[in-house]
Amino acid sequence: MGLALGLAACSLGAQAALPVQHWIQPSGARVYLVESPGIPMVDVQIDFDGGSRRDPAAQAGLAAVTAALTSRGVRASASGPALDENALGEAWADLGASFGASASADRLTFGLRSLTDPELLSRAADLASRQLAEPSLPEAVWRRDRERLVASLKEADTRPGTLAGKAFAEAVYGRHPYGQQMTAQTLAAISVADMQAYLARSVQACSARVSLVGALNRAQADALTRQLLARLPAGPCQAQPAVPEVAALAAAREQALPFSSAQAHVLMGQPGIRRNDPDYFALLVGNYILGGGGFVSRLTSEVREKRGLSYSVYSYFAPGLHAGAFTVGLQTRSDQTAEAVRVVREVLTRYVAEGPTEAELQAAKDNLVGGFALRIDTNKKLLDNVANIAWNDLPLNYLDTWTQQVEQVRLEDIRAALVRHLQPDRLVTVTVGAQP
Numbered sequence: 001m002g003l004a005l006g007l008a009a010c011s012l013g014a015q016a017a018l019p020v021q022h023w024i025q026p027s028g029a030r031v032y033l034v035e036s037p038g039i040p041m042v043d044v045q046i047d048f049d050g051g052s053r054r055d056p057a058a059q060a061g062l063a064a065v066t067a068a069l070t071s072r073g074v075r076a077s078a079s080g081p082a083l084d085e086n087a088l089g090e091a092w093a094d095l096g097a098s099f100g101a102s103a104s105a106d107r108l109t110f111g112l113r114s115l116t117d118p119e120l121l122s123r124a125a126d127l128a129s130r131q132l133a134e135p136s137l138p139e140a141v142w143r144r145d146r147e148r149l150v151a152s153l154k155e156a157d158t159r160p161g162t163l164a165g166k167a168f169a170e171a172v173y174g175r176h177p178y179g180q181q182m183t184a185q186t187l188a189a190i191s192v193a194d195m196q197a198y199l200a201r202s203v204q205a206c207s208a209r210v211s212l213v214g215a216l217n218r219a220q221a222d223a224l225t226r227q228l229l230a231r232l233p234a235g236p237c238q239a240q241p242a243v244p245e246v247a248a249l250a251a252a253r254e255q256a257l258p259f260s261s262a263q264a265h266v267l268m269g270q271p272g273i274r275r276n277d278p279d280y281f282a283l284l285v286g287n288y289i290l291g292g293g294g295f296v297s298r299l300t301s302e303v304r305e306k307r308g309l310s311y312s313v314y315s316y317f318a319p320g321l322h323a324g325a326f327t328v329g330l331q332t333r334s335d336q337t338a339e340a341v342r343v344v345r346e347v348l349t350r351y352v353a354e355g356p357t358e359a360e361l362q363a364a365k366d367n368l369v370g371g372f373a374l375r376i377d378t379n380k381k382l383l384d385n386v387a388n389i390a391w392n393d394l395p396l397n398y399l400d401t402w403t404q405q406v407e408q409v410r411l412e413d414i415r416a417a418l419v420r421h422l423q424p425d426r427l428v429t430v431t432v433g434a435q436p
Contacts, residue, residue, distance in 0.1 A: 002309040016333075018034055018399045018400065019034070020032055020033070020377070020386060020399065021033040021034075021035075021221075021394075021395075022396055023222070025225065026224065026371065027206055027229060028205065028206030028208075029205050029206065029207075029209075029210055029225060030208070030210065031210045031221065031222065031225050032210065032211045032389060032390040033212045033214065033216070033218060033221045033386075034212070034213045034382055034386055035063065036213050036214055036379055036382060037215045037315055038215070040117065040215050041113065041114065041115055041215065041364075041379060042112075042113070042114055042115075042116050042121070042212060042214030042216050042224070043112070043113050043214055043379045043380060043383045044111065044112040044113075044210065044211070044214075044224070044228070045109060045110070045210070045211045045226065045383055045386075045387045046109065046110040046111075046112075046132070046208055046209070046210050046211075047107045047108070047109050047208070047210075047211075047387060048108045048202045048204070048207060048208060048209075048231075049106075049107065049108075049207055049240055050103070050108035050184075050202025050203070050247065050382075051063055051103050051105050051106040051107045052064065052103055052104070052105050052177060052196065052260060053106055053243050053322070054177070054198070054201075055177060055180055057180055058186060059190050059194060059429060060180040060181055060186040061149075061183075061185065061187050061190065062190055062194060062198055063103035063108060063198065063202075064102075064103045065145070065146075065187070065190060065195070066108075066137075066195040066198050066398065067101035067103040067109075068339065069135065069137050069141065069142055069145065069160050070085065070101045070131060070132075070135040070137070070199075070359050071088070071099075071100050071101065071131070071135075071140055072084075072085040072135070072136065072137070072141045072145075073085050073136040073138055073141070074088060074130045074131055074136055075135070075136040079129075079130050079134065079231065080130065083136075084138070085134075085138075088131070089222070090179075091127055092124075092127070093112065095120060095124050095238055096115060096120070096125070097124040098111075098114075099111065099124070102212075104178055104272070105177075106321045106322075106391075107377075107391060109382075109387075110128075112125070112128050116215045117218060120157045122227070123420070126227065128228055129229070129231050130231065132229075133203070133231035133232070134231065137196060139192050142192055146188075149187055153182065153183065154184075159265075160261055160263075160265045160320070160432040161432075162419060162431040163259065163265075164258055164265040164266075164267050164430050166181055166405075167255050167257060167267075167432070168267040168269070168327070168428060168430045169324075171253045171428040171430065172246075172249075172270060172271060173271070173325070176244065176245075176322065177243060178246060178320075178324070178325075179290070183288040204233070205229040205232040205234070206235070206236060206237040207237050209387070209390040209391055210228060210390075211383055211386040211389075211390050212225070212378045213382040214379055214385055231359055242260055243321075243322065245322055246323040247271070248270075248271060249270050250272040250426070252425060252427055252428070253428045253429070254429045255428075255429070255430045256431045256432075256433070256435060257432045258433075258434070259320055261334070261432075261434065262333065262434075263331045263332065263333065264332055264333070264334045264339060264431055264433025264434070265329075265331050265431070266331070266337065266341060266344075266429070266431050267275060267329055267429075267430045268327070268427050269325050269326045269328055269427065270325070270326055270422070270423065270427055270428055271323040272319060272325055272421060273319045273323055273324070273421055274322060274323055274324075275319040275321065275392045276392060276393070277319065277421075279416075279420065280366075281405045281406060281408075281409055282409050282413040282414050283414075283418075284317075284368075285361070285406060285409045285414060286355075286409075286417060286418055287316060287317055288362070288367070289351075289363075289364050290347075290348070291314050291316070292315060293364060293367060294314075295365070297314075298345055298351060298358075299314070299315060299328065299344065300312070302343055302347050303330065303343055303344065303347075304339060307339070307343060309332050309336050309339060309340040309343065310330040310340060312330065313344070313376070315327065315329075322408060328344055333436075334434035335434040337433060341385065341429060341431065345427070348424045352419060352422050352424055355411055358411065361409070361411055365407055365409070367408065368406050369403045369406055374400070387398055
């Protein structure tokens with residue numbers, strides 16, 4: 001569940017007042033609640049510091065495969081009998097609820113969706129608590145899943161988009177964990193014991209960020225959170241080692257990978273910003289003008305409309321706990337690759353040097369603010385926003401002030417932010433396609 005800045009307007013904020021309640025439980029768990037009584041359901045997201053940035057380099061993919069295996073069964077304990085993956089799936093189906101895990105670059109995430117009928121919710125929370133604290137992590141299932149993953153990786157590597165993405169990440173991030181790639185070799189190095197140790201380090205009640213949206217009041221949300229985390233070990237948090245920052249590029253890097261295809265895939269960019277960077281909103285609006293606004297962006301105008309070099313072209317920032325990549329992407333005919341790359345560089349260089357016009361700025365603000373109300377119209381969208389607040393320590397009124405933050409961005413803010421964070425003479429450029 002990490003966020004692309006170019007698409008951030010699709011997952012942030014609200015015009016109407018949406019009070020976010022926040023408190024810290026005795027365990028140390030931080031709880032964030034938005035009451036949404038319209039339908040008798042609740043969505044819960046529990047985030048832990050355990051994403052792929054915590055993967056050892058030789059075991060890239062550890063977080064992702066561990067998250068997946070937590071849904072393959074629970075072990076027998078005082079809480080109840082063992083359930084294999086089929087029995088566990090049937091138990092969730094009987095409840096009309098769902099619970100699962102995923103891993104992004106920065107966090108390990110568990111998600112629960114259930115009706116708020118007291119009996120059903122209590123049973124769902126009890127089963128989720130077992131899956132959270134007592135996953136069986138069956139060895140035989142891991143061997144089966146690993147074979148499937150290796151086959152999937154081999155198939156993915158036959159696609160030019162996959163090759164471009166891997167080469168781009170490696171070039172932008174270098175040795176930072178953000179750039180690590182899951183391979184057959186790294187999967188072979190992961191054992192069930194490694195997964196157990198990973199969960200022991202990561203899944204701690206004292207470090208949980210719990211976000212809830214639904215038909216619950218504060219007392220009910222507090223009780224639900226306690227039930228969900230009740231089986232996790234009590235006590236102080238086990239310290240996690242620091243993760244280094246993403247290093248800035250010292251020079252431009254170009255990589256052209258041959259591939260027999262009519263279309264070439266092009267990715268250009270460099271390390272961008274952290275999510276807590278004070279230039280976040282300036283770059284959100286600035287990038288909308290550059291390449292995040294679809295058909296109204298400068299890149300679309302210059303690359304598609306004026307020259308017909310690509311059907312679509314986009315740009316975005318992907319900020320996280322560390323500097324996520326700034327990326328420009330497009331596809332073009334292989335014989336037009338050099339021209340498309342040249343035009344993108346020229347547009348970016350001019351934009352960083354001059355910034356947007358007043359008319360572009362106003363149009364971007366109008367579009368971002370005008371489309372804002374549709375971005376919190378479901379519990380799931382609200383939950384994404386609340387979890388964003390929780391994970392990034394954003395102000396509790398962040399949803400209510402988002403439009404004001406956008407409207408307050410000035411031309412000079414964007415120009416200064418672009419100069420600080422983008423260096424067009426130090427871009428990574430990856431092309432995958434037929435070579436001339």
